[in-house]
Amino acid sequence: MTEVKMTVNGKAASGNVEGRTLLVQFLRENLNLTGTHVGCDTSQCGACVVHVNGEAVKSCTMLAVEANGAEVATIEGQAAPDGTLNTIQQAFQDHHGLQCGFCTPGMVMSAAALLKDNPKPTEADVRHYLDGNICRCTGYHNIVKAIMAASGQDVGTIAAE
Amino acid sequence: MPKDHGIGASSKRREDIRFLTGEGNYTDDINVNGQAYVYFLRSDVAHGTLNGVDTSAADGMPGVVRIFTGADFEAVGSIPCGWQVTDKHGEVMQEPRHPVLAHGKVRHVGEPIAAVVAETLEQARDAAEAIVLDISELPAVINMKDAVKAGAPKVHDDLTSNLCYDWGFVEENKGAVDQAFKDAAHVTTLELVNNRLVANPMEPRVAVGDYSRGTGDHTLFTTSQNPHVIRLLMGAFVLGIPEHKLRVVAPDVGGGFGTKIFHYQEEAFVTFAAKACNRAVKWTSSRSEAFMSDAHGRDHVTKIELALDKDNNFTALRTDTYANMGAYLSTFAPSVPTWLHGTLMAGNYKTPLIYVNVKAVFTNTVPVDAYRGAGRPEATYQLERLVDKAAHELKVDPIKLRRQNFITQFPYATPVAVEYDTGNYVATMDKLEEMADIAGFKKRREASEAKGKLRGFGVNCYIEACGIAPSNLVGQLGARAGLFESCTVRVNATGGLVVMTGSHSHGQGHETSFAQVVADMIGIPEDMVEIVHGDTANTPMGMGTYGSRSLAVGGSAMVRATEKIIAKAKKIASHLLEASEGDVELKDGAFTVAGTDKSVAWGDVTLAAYVPHNYPLEEIEPGLEETAFYDPSNFTYPSGAYACEVELDPETGQVTIERFSAADDFGNIVNPMIVTGQVHGGLAQGIGQALLENCAYDSDGQLLSASYMDYAMPRASDLPFYDVDHSCQTPCTHNPLGVKGCGEAGAIGSPPAVVNAVLDAMRSGGSKVDHVDMPVSPHRVWEAMQG
Amino acid sequence: MYNFDVEMPTTIAEAVKALGREEAQPMSGGQTLIPTLKARLAAPSVLVSLHGIAEMKGVCNNDAGQLCIGGATTHATVAAEVGTQYPALASLAARIGDPAVRNRGTIGGSVANNDPSACYPAGVLASGATVVTNNREIAADDYFLGMFETALEEGEIVTEVRFPIPEAAHYEKHLQPASRFPLVAVFVAKFADGVRVAVTGASENGVFRWTEAEEALNANFNAEAVAGLKADGSAMISDLHGTGAYRAHLTGVMTKRAVAAITG
CATH class of the missing domain: 3.30.43.10 (Uridine Diphospho-n-acetylenolpyruvylglucosamine Reductase, domain 2)
Structure with a gap:
């Protein structure tokens, strides 16, 4: 077992892990941060996306020891301390960008990474950016819409509610 | 002006807050103190004699608690099938035993053979690798038509053949149908495959079994759409645990789409093992396991024929379908190609004579059962591809041919045993034509052609049947369950309500939309109503969520229970108001004596119910809590018309969806935002089936599409913004809300529109091909275009 | 695990x-x-x-003007930093997998693994790049030996890849719909002394140079020059997503399109 220390959502976190312990396992099992999900075993679904040192990564495809010393951000740290949703979270609720909620943490974290690099993405930008995030419920329509709305763009002309 | 609360308002979903902040409570988030983990050793061959399972090297390995094999389950019941179909000769279907762990034989890749319970999952897996299996491989039967040939290897040695049943519907019509084909002016014939799919909810299945020796109580936490059904099937038929000693909890569930309806071996295993090991046992499916253990969907091979008279009126329809059951009968498998499929073959058309033949076949593949739409997508796809082909052969406009044959009078009794209570197929088609901008298509095609691309346009109609019912009828048809729904409404002293529903929400937003209904009925804010679901310990016996039934059936039970609440509250109010009950009315959360300004607020009435100081105790009991069970008198029949426009790259065969328009009639609508979202999701799954998804086996029974590396899940970049409308509304005539159901429509209605559009595009490029099977992948399109 | x-x-x-x-x-x-x-x-x-080896990270130029990319440099970094010098390579890197994968996956890992459907091998081979390891330099033509096979020896790691920068280049990719790896992708690089065409995704032997296309393009660098050319489908992968014949066909189409993208 190796001790790892990292900052998770601004707080110091540490624990003992095996070499094979994945970052997602450390978050879910050691830190009880179960908002980050595992939806596949081939690094494709994106339910596990978190930020490590400000970059979106798949926490199921990174060892916990590789995150030693890193700044990690997860879905649990996205809302304000008083519980107020951040702009992206609020846009997901406003535009019905989630149904079962399982892919949602990864979607929100990917969206945050996208908007950091590309503050006014086009529809095509958003769709391509989500290549590594699979949703089975929404058909993506309202996710794309929510992300564009979160970027401050007018989505009123996009079809339907 | 859209409503801002209650029925008809696009209320924002309250459940979103927990999902958006990582506070959802999914089954894998549940850990019981002291729990052990199970790893299932699964068959890697499709068919074989299981001569022995040697666990001796594994038994003493680090962390191993206990290893189970099929022998441990000999005294345990078979995983039951919930529907018994009677064939065209009046014989009941062949029904094999379905063991928790394989015994004697393995029958599909992925079938669990042994289960290792250990301190950690990795230890369980290490030990599983040390188990030595002695399997004599047998030839596998994969192709359905081969499976029913004389001399084919049998999946189940104790059955007479691989034919589960040979169903004819309506058998008495067969002679007249055959005659109509002889008399026809034109016959259109089509052979097609409805491709096998894997439902793939993003949350893989999870089951945690717990047991208390102190009380003898079992608890199962599981990813289910219907915890009561699991409690009944598993408790009564598999493990012999009475319901009062078994609690089944389906907490937040990350999507279901049908595949989480069924009772699976893993649930029975963890429940059994928790008692045997005297500690909680947890199983979390990996996605790779899900591909070979979640029930698959669709997988029909069909020949369908349409007879038309000289004026292009449909005179008869005849189908011959092979439906894959897989190796065992999953919970509702036999009903899918029969009562959920044959009964829908009339579609939106007044075809007077219909005969449907379905042969259900056992093969060495994962069991096949209901997947979003369940039987109805198969019916719609056959019919709507066939009508398009007929239009092409007859050189008539496909929309015109459809309109000419539409059912226009309701109620309408079809020749396949169902009665459509209401609908307006002309209105949805009118709406669709407007949405799809057909007039502008020519210009769009020219623009595509200028880029070296082809462009195609396709439409289809659909009808579906939701809220399968009534129980006494489905019982005659072979259902081994009632198909009612239940609800308990508990009003607290200070006026808030807890609504305990037998429906389950796993993405549908019931916690919001159900609250809208109750709040609207009473005239109170939605946040005074809490919806509770998913736990057999605190909800009445319910049948769960599938078949777009929740609002139509579960919502109706909720309305009935709320009506009882209101009736009792009115009695209390009339006492408080010293008025006759008939003069008291409930409006905007207050009881008022008609024509006066005398009123008493909702909260004062509810308080009186629990503080019955001034209360007619001799007439009514204190308290305010009511339960209702609702058993519908008929299905509901949502319908609609869909249009798809594609661009096709003739050099690569790549198809892109450029436009998709959907005009649906769902009857009345409670939350338009949620309904639209349901349609979006259904469309993505239907478009996924049409263009991308394919669960394929090789001839040895190895699963070729066993992960997301080979099973193409639709991604954001595969799909467009959809244009969805549900302004055409013919309310259901027989449920109190006038609602029909919207969850499956998109998946039912979209595949034929996509394929029709692709074929239109191919033809515009000179191709003579008249059919390509789904998924119409670039490879298949390119090959078809080579001639 | x-x-x-x-x-x-x-x-x-x-x-x-x-x-x-x-x-x-x-x-x-x-x-x-x-x-x-x-x-x-x-x-x-x-x-x-x-991942933690600083000297294997980043992008620079050597005295010969080659673009040198450290073996542990992520796809995201390549996409972001080589666009001016070698836009086709930046474009390749920007389209590997998905954004989260690009933030972790590296050029060295991709080249060392030599997945028959990976993107980088096509870029490396078509560029005539040099694969630098901890103890030698290997020309791309000598490096890729077959599906998942390379010239690397046990314990040898790719520390850098050096790319000569072509006059023009383009990477054209047709996706396998499930994995989103290339079903067939072609990298065309036009140098002063000739054209190199590398194909990934198609062959059972991994990435390869399509010499017939190179010859045709050396004679006439125009999409028309390869329009009629047929790749040999006999050693091509046949699977759920396409037969060898389809992959051979796509090889031609992708090559033609890559050339057309260069010539405008």
Whole structure:
């Protein structure tokens, strides 16, 4: 077992892990941060996306020891301390960008990474950016819409509610 | 002006807050103190004699608690099938035993053979690798038509053949149908495959079994759409645990789409093992396991024929379908190609004579059962591809041919045993034509052609049947369950309500939309109503969520229970108001004596119910809590018309969806935002089936599409913004809300529109091909275009 | 996963030393290796993470004007930093996998793994790049030996890849719909002394140079020059997503389109 220390959502976190312990396992099992999900075993679904040192990564495809010393951000740290949703979270609720909620943490974290690099993405930008995030419920329509709305763009002309 | 609360308002979903902040409570988030983990050793061959399972090297390995094999389950019941179909000769279907762990034989890749319970999952897996299996491989039967040939290897040695049943519907019509084909002016014939799919909810299945020796109580936490059904099937038929000693909890569930309806071996295993090991046992499916253990969907091979008279009126329809059951009968498998499929073959058309033949076949593949739409997508796809082909052969406009044959009078009794209570197929088609901008298509095609691309346009109609019912009828048809729904409404002293529903929400937003209904009925804010679901310990016996039934059936039970609440509250109010009950009315959360300004607020009435100081105790009991069970008198029949426009790259065969328009009639609508979202999701799954998804086996029974590396899940970049409308509304005539159901429509209605559009595009490029099977992948399109 | 020790060297020398341990295996971004480990298809005793080696990260130019990309440089970094010098390579890197994968996956890992459907091998081979390891330099033409096979020896790691910069280049990719790897992708690089065409995704032998197309394009660098050319489908992959004949056809189409994108 190796001790790892990292900052998770601004707080110091540490624990003992095996070499094979994945970052997602450390978050879910050691830190009880179960908002980050595992939806596949081939690094494709994106339910596990978190930020490590400000970059979106798949926490199921990174060892916990590789995150030693890193700044990690997860879905649990996205809302304000008083519980107020951040702009992206609020846009997901406003535009019905989630149904079962399982892919949602990864979607929100990917969206945050996208908007950091590309503050006014086009529809095509958003769709391509989500290549590594699979949703089975929404058909993506309202996710794309929510992300564009979160970027401050007018989505009123996009079809339907 | 859209409503801002209650029925008809696009209320924002309250459940979103927990999902958006990582506070959802999914089954894998549940850990019981002291729990052990199970790893299932699964068959890697499709068919074989299981001569022995040697666990001796594994038994003493680090962390191993206990290893189970099929022998441990000999005294345990078979995983039951919930529907018994009677064939065209009046014989009941062949029904094999379905063991928790394989015994004697393995029958599909992925079938669990042994289960290792250990301190950690990795230890369980290490030990599983040390188990030595002695399997004599047998030839596998994969192709359905081969499976029913004389001399084919049998999946189940104790059955007479691989034919589960040979169903004819309506058998008495067969002679007249055959005659109509002889008399026809034109016959259109089509052979097609409805491709096998894997439902793939993003949350893989999870089951945690717990047991208390102190009380003898079992608890199962599981990813289910219907915890009561699991409690009944598993408790009564598999493990012999009475319901009062078994609690089944389906907490937040990350999507279901049908595949989480069924009772699976893993649930029975963890429940059994928790008692045997005297500690909680947890199983979390990996996605790779899900591909070979979640029930698959669709997988029909069909020949369908349409007879038309000289004026292009449909005179008869005849189908011959092979439906894959897989190796065992999953919970509702036999009903899918029969009562959920044959009964829908009339579609939106007044075809007077219909005969449907379905042969259900056992093969060495994962069991096949209901997947979003369940039987109805198969019916719609056959019919709507066939009508398009007929239009092409007859050189008539496909929309015109459809309109000419539409059912226009309701109620309408079809020749396949169902009665459509209401609908307006002309209105949805009118709406669709407007949405799809057909007039502008020519210009769009020219623009595509200028880029070296082809462009195609396709439409289809659909009808579906939701809220399968009534129980006494489905019982005659072979259902081994009632198909009612239940609800308990508990009003607290200070006026808030807890609504305990037998429906389950796993993405549908019931916690919001159900609250809208109750709040609207009473005239109170939605946040005074809490919806509770998913736990057999605190909800009445319910049948769960599938078949777009929740609002139509579960919502109706909720309305009935709320009506009882209101009736009792009115009695209390009339006492408080010293008025006759008939003069008291409930409006905007207050009881008022008609024509006066005398009123008493909702909260004062509810308080009186629990503080019955001034209360007619001799007439009514204190308290305010009511339960209702609702058993519908008929299905509901949502319908609609869909249009798809594609661009096709003739050099690569790549198809892109450029436009998709959907005009649906769902009857009345409670939350338009949620309904639209349901349609979006259904469309993505239907478009996924049409263009991308394919669960394929090789001839040895190895699963070729066993992960997301080979099973193409639709991604954001595969799909467009959809244009969805549900302004055409013919309310259901027989449920109190006038609602029909919207969850499956998109998946039912979209595949034929996509394929029709692709074929239109191919033809515009000179191709003579008249059919390509789904998924119409670039490879298949390119090959078809080579001639 | 089977368990393993993890070594986190910070220099190439330390990494090489760690790789000397029994059953040691290097891991760069881990985007292919970790899923492989999860499936228990590999069982190293020691995993040597190359992620923390600063000297293997980043992009620079050598005296010969070549573009030098450290082996542990992520796809995201290449996409962001080489666009001006070598836009086709930046475009290739920007389209590998998905954004989260690009933030971890590295050029060295991709080239060392030599997946028959990976993107980078096409870019490296078409560019005539040099694969630099901890103890030698290997020309791309000598490096890729077949599906998942390279000239790397046990314990040898890709520390850098040096790209001569062509006059013009383009990477054209047709996706496998499930994995989103290339079903067939073609990298065309036009140098002053000739054209190089590399194809990935198609062949059972991994990435290869399509010499017939190169000859045709050397004679006439125009999409028309390859329009009638047929690749040999006999050694091409046939699977759920396409037959060898389809892949051979796509090889022609992708090549033609890559050339057309260059000539405008």
